[in-house]
Amino acid sequence: MVFIVEDVDAGKRLDSFLAEKNTANYTRSFIGKMIEENLVLYNGKPSKASTKIKTGDRIELFEKEPEPLAVKGEEIPLEIVYEDDDLMVINKPRGMVVHPAPGHTSGTLVNAVLSHAGESLSSINGVLRPGIVHRIDKDTSGLILVCKNDFSHKALAKQLEEHSITxxxxxxxxxxxxxxxxxxxxxxxxxxxxxxxxxxxxxxxxxxxxxxxxxxxxxxxxxxxxxxxxxxxxxxxxxxxxxxxxxxxxxxxxxxxxxxxxxxxxxxxMVLGFVHPRSGEYMEFSADYPEDxxxxxxxxxxxx
The missing domain is CATH 3.30.2350.10 (Pseudouridine synthase)
Structure with missing residues (x-):
């Protein structure tokens, strides 16, 4: 993928410019990692994420194929507050880890979502996984967004970056x-x-x-x-x-x-609100306190 910098983009950071183009649906943080791995060439050479680009510069981005997720789905009950073809809103219980990690390879929200959603997963950031746009701590209860495709993940990640999600x-x-x-x-x-x-x-x-x-x-x-x-x-x-x-x-x-x-x-x-990526409608949800x-x-x- 090749970009030629135009006048309107001159002076921007390299990572910001690529995130705005976003043709591969990558987030800015993942683009930063790609730059570190020399998967982005700036005028034919590796560069830094903070490089200020100039008119006429040539930027090449080498896309990564999505990697399979080495985590299995598990039939874990989920309290689904809302679900459609694009996303889910889940009320996560206290004590449940969101992503698998050393010491928590099973019993996580991701394991549960994989079992429930099957192959309806986003591939944002080059990994086939449920599109968890934001996280909450293991011992924090409440509402969390899960995206079922790249379209919704990209749109909601942008809302999160712009601080427009309630x-x-x-x-x-x-x-x-x-x-x-x-x-x-x-x-x-x-x-x-x-x-x-x-x-x-x-x-x-x-x-x-x-x-x-x-x-x-x-x-x-x-x-x-x-x-x-x-x-x-x-x-x-x-x-x-x-x-x-x-x-x-x-x-x-x-x-x-x-x-x-x-x-x-x-x-x-307690409360989670966002603009639905497909309908453009603002949606807001709330969850009662857990028993403890x-x-x-x-x-x-x-x-x-």
């Missing part, structure tokens, strides 16, 4: 918030002291913005609604800890002693 989470944090609402805007990156955690990292972190709103004051705790502008790993958990209100039950960022009957952070992906979240909330209400 994602509202409900969380129970420690302590009572003094303000009714607020915004945490602080970059998140790998914790330099503990590689298993994320942290506020102004030197190497990526932009992260979380808006929060107080829903209810509880016994030395608060019920919040958090709205994401960005989608960094552990974003809400890290941001709430940074302002002195870590989530109850959080094994990584919460108090060392878990005094509450909940396994994992009290965080639920509701029990904890009731307990904290009773002892106020």
């Amino acid at each position: 994602r509202r989470y409900h969380a129970i944090c420690s302590g009572r918030l003094k303000e009714e609402q607020g915004t945490v805007s602080a970059p998140i990156g790998r914790d330099e002291k503990n590689r298993k955690q994320q942290a506020i990292n102004y030197k190497h972190g990526k932009e992260a913005i979380t808006h929060y709103r107080l829903l209810e004051n509880l016994q030395n705790a608060s019920l919040l609604e958090c709205r994401l502008e960005t989608g960094r790993t552990h974003q809400i958990r890290v941001h709430m800890k940074s302002i002195g209100h870590p989530l109850l039950g959080d094994p990584l960022y919460g108090p060392k002693k878990n005094l509450y009957a909940i396994k994992g952070q009290a965080l639920h992906a 979240f509701q029990k904890l909330l009731n307990k904290l209400r009773m002892i106020r």
